[in-house]
Amino acid sequence: MSLILNPNIDDFDDFYKELIDSQRHMNDADAAQMNCKLVLLLANHVGDRAVIREALERAGGAV
Amino acid sequence: MFKTYTYPKFPYVQSPEQMAGDVKRHKLVIIGAGPIGLTAALDAAAHDLSCVVLDDNDTVSVGSRAVCYAKRSLEVLDRLNIGERMVEKGIGWKLGKVFFKDRLSYQFDLLPEDDNKMPAMINLQQYYLEEYMVEEISRHPQIDLRWKHKVMAIEQKADHAVLTVETPDGSFKMEADWVLACDGANSSVRTMVGAQFTGQFFHDRFLIADVIMKAEYPTERWFWFDPPFHPNQSVLLHRQPDDVWRIDFQLGWDADANEEKKPERIIPRVKAMLGDEREFELEWASVYQFACRRIDNFRYGRVLFAGDAAHQVSPFGARGANTGVQDTDNLLWKLKLVIGGDAPVGLIDSYNEERAFAADDNLLNSTRATDFITPKSASSRLYRDAVLQLAEDKDAEFARKLVNSGRLSKPTPYIHSSLNTPDEDLFAGAMAPGTNCADAPVKVSGQEAWFLNQIGGGFTLLSFGPAPAASVSFGRIAARVLEVGRDIEDLKGVLAERYDAKPGTVYLLRPDQHVSARWRTFDEAKITRALARALAA
Numbered sequence A: 001m002s003l004i005l006n007p008n009i010d011d012f013d014d015f016y017k018e019l020i021d022s023q024r025h026m027n028d029a030d031a032a033q034m035n036c037k038l039v040l041l042l043a044n045h046v047g048d049r050a051v052i053r054e055a056l057e058r059a060g061g062a063v
Numbered sequence B: 001m002f003k004t005y006t007y008p009k010f011p012y013v014q015s016p017e018q019m020a021g022d023v024k025r026h027k028l029v030i031i032g033a034g035p036i037g038l039t040a041a042l043d044a045a046a047h048d049l050s051c052v053v054l055d056d057n058d059t060v061s062v063g064s065r066a067v068c069y070a071k072r073s074l075e076v077l078d079r080l081n082i083g084e085r086m087v088e089k090g091i092g093w094k095l096g097k098v099f100f101k102d103r104l105s106y107q108f109d110l111l112p113e114d115d116n117k118m119p120a121m122i123n124l125q126q127y128y129l130e131e132y133m134v135e136e137i138s139r140h141p142q143i144d145l146r147w148k149h150k151v152m153a154i155e156q157k158a159d160h161a162v163l164t165v166e167t168p169d170g171s172f173k174m175e176a177d178w179v180l181a182c183d184g185a186n187s188s189v190r191t192m193v194g195a196q197f198t199g200q201f202f203h204d205r206f207l208i209a210d211v212i213m214k215a216e217y218p219t220e221r222w223f224w225f226d227p228p229f230h231p232n233q234s235v236l237l238h239r240q241p242d243d244v245w246r247i248d249f250q251l252g253w254d255a256d257a258n259e260e261k262k263p264e265r266i267i268p269r270v271k272a273m274l275g276d277e278r279e280f281e282l283e284w285a286s287v288y289q290f291a292c293r294r295i296d297n298f299r300y301g302r303v304l305f306a307g308d309a310a311h312q313v314s315p316f317g318a319r320g321a322n323t324g325v326q327d328t329d330n331l332l333w334k335l336k337l338v339i340g341g342d343a344p345v346g347l348i349d350s351y352n353e354e355r356a357f358a359a360d361d362n363l364l365n366s367t368r369a370t371d372f373i374t375p376k377s378a379s380s381r382l383y384r385d386a387v388l389q390l391a392e393d394k395d396a397e398f399a400r401k402l403v404n405s406g407r408l409s410k411p412t413p414y415i416h417s418s419l420n421t422p423d424e425d426l427f428a429g430a431m432a433p434g435t436n437c438a439d440a441p442v443k444v445s446g447q448e449a450w451f452l453n454q455i456g457g458g459f460t461l462l463s464f465g466p467a468p469a470a471s472v473s474f475g476r477i478a479a480r481v482l483e484v485g486r487d488i489e490d491l492k493g494v495l496a497e498r499y500d501a502k503p504g505t506v507y508l509l510r511p512d513q514h515v516s517a518r519w520r521t522f523d524e525a526k527i528t529r530a531l532a533r534a535l536a537a
């Protein structure tokens, strides 16, 4: 499997709002902390190291 | 000052060779009587190889220093007759607790594997280990242990080295076919031969305190990330024998070592950690500073390196003394065969190949733990804290896997070693060529015993089922057959299970209890070739 880049979420606008809203009450530090937890939770869900590496690269990370 | 331990003072004796002014040639000279030099000496004696051990001091390790001894080290030391004594005195522990800030993040059980003679881990002060070793050495006339002998210079010749040694009676010279430098992290022998000591340069300082405390604390390992009593750093609490508790406070690189060592600085720290009401006494404290690095080659001509002289790791995961014991386990049988003319010098070079590989694995592990414990940037700290916060969630098992307060020391299998004969038959399980042998309960002459006590010292052919020969040889070196069902009985079937054995399966095992080759049938020609390969012939 490789990283899915085609649209893969049902309702995009709704998803995006949910993402932003989930941090609306937070200051920057708490939001940054939450983002890290989110990355870890989702990475574990994906599981596939090759897919995770591809995402790291796409996001601009050095791998 | 010390309440629970009396330090022995070993006598200095002037050697006959110094007295007579002779330059004597020795087969093996070991420099340093720390745990690694002493293990090497005992292993040499186990191989009936005589040696001289030189140490510039006259006592054992001051302070507890390396306290955790892992299963593989205990197995090696059991081969050298002190493992049982260590386990008897040492404290076994299984439960670890990890705290983040002011709360318990989670706890884990070491879950040691059943059916092993040696436990997963014990805690024992380094001075006990050294004391037991010195005592055991006194039973071996092949070991000439000399206190107050400081090596000042080494001159390399084509087939030997010349040492300049200083004693209270002045200096003298001695020659050695082989020199084993076990002179610790600040090894001067390294400098004498011009070796490089580099790698992942990483710095930190730890305040290490031995505290006597009668209070009933459970026998557990407690690790704190960023606790309120020591913000932004880590703290580790461990129980040792004699009601002595070991506390490691991480200080960071900027701390002033001399200041931190003062009791007036230490006592408030310990008080803050324990809560004021608990009574304790300070037994010993030191500031321990480390770097993660290793020597560029474990062999320089006739000089070999082992232990801290060869590699230095962070203390997370207790790798210091544990890996050093495995160095000498790997080296001594090779030295014996090369000195005896039974194997080419190339066999010694496999020591660098195998142990540099293991050292790199250890460095990698300890660097990873260090990076987790001491994040190097704001963003890596956020990830570290995210892991610790998620770990509190009892459903988030995956996050607990990511918590790294030091992975416990496990031996590194020599999977790529040139001494291995790769499998040509299909095998399942862990016992691939290059791996250290698993233990199992067996019966020998009707008596319950352990498998690892039946092997080691020489080559063994472990045969599951009748073998067509009593041994297989290459040159003067024989691998003797150990037949399951005849010489040993597989008490619970664990041996066959761990070695994925079927009737006819044969393993060629090295003198250091590592697998060198395995087959489904006993083929003498193949075994001879594998034995030759294991001898680098």
Ligand SMILES: Cc1cc2nc3c(=O)[nH]c(=O)nc-3n(C[C@H](O)[C@H](O)[C@H](O)COP(=O)(O)OP(=O)(O)OC[C@H]3O[C@@H](n4cnc5c(N)ncnc54)[C@H](O)[C@@H]3O)c2cc1C
Residues within 6 Å of the ligand: B031, B032, B033, B034, B035, B036, B037, B054, B055, B056, B057, B063, B065, B066, B067, B068, B126, B149, B150, B151, B152, B182, B183, B184, B185, B187, B188, B189, B208, B286, B287, B288, B306, B307, B308, B309, B315, B318, B319, B320, B321, B322, B324
């Ligand atoms: C304060 C402190 C705390 C530590 N805590 C931990 C820990 O928590 N966990 C852990 O795993 N490890 C710890 N270590 C490391 C651990 O003690 C070492 O990994 C272990 O002692 C290595 O053994 P060694 O035999 O290689 O070297 P050492 O024990 O250092 O022994 C070297 C010996 O060589 C002798 N010597 C040196 N130079 C010469 C010379 N020129 N001539 C003759 N003799 C010489 C010395 O006197 C010494 O006896 C600690 C070390 C220190 C200093």
